[in-house]
Amino acid sequence: DTGVSQNPRHKITKRGQNVTFRCDPISEHNRLYWYRQTLGQGPEFLTYFQNEAQLEKSRLLSDRFSAERPKGSFSTLEIQRTEQGDSAMYLCASSLDRGRWNSPLHFGNGTRLTVT
């Protein structure tokens, strides 16, 4: 179990630029989640994949945000035309769908985005 890996750890970008983050889940986990955390808040759900299918998107996920999980392995989260309000920690998590009961999410260490 190598854990959930996220890259880069930090990203500083200028307003209006596009950024892309990558998440590599625990290898046998078929569910993958993106959350966002801002100062003083808990993680807020953005979107979720079961294998390669994106099953749910939060209303927090504006049309400037897009996520993919090709072949049900790693995932990318892209933010287009970044705004200062996008500055946050972006957390990826994965879990194993055991068919009936949900299992805990395992989080990566996040990508901290700063938009100047």
Added chain:
Amino acid sequence: DQQVKQNSPSLSVQEGRISILNCDYTNSMFDYFLWYKKYPAEGPTFLISISSIKDKNEDGRFTVFLNKSAKHLSLHIVPSQPGDSAVYFCAAGALSGNTPLVFGKGTRLSVIA
């Protein structure tokens, strides 16, 4: 509309004593509850969970209690150790199905030696 509430932003406890962290939820559909611990510059780490069919779950120094009628859960840490100093998040969701976990804002625990 905050579905999971942790009303204490911070808590200080002496080493060796009990730490009690509280969490309230509003959505009666939640039947799966978890506690996560977060150190600075790291992602949240899963600690312990409980489903609504139980009212207590214990794992070493950590015990979670669930009061369904009050929509309240608590995490007890006994004895508290300096390494327990972290932010603790309560999360709630569904034991089956696709409902994503909803997190509280966290409680910062400081264990003083």
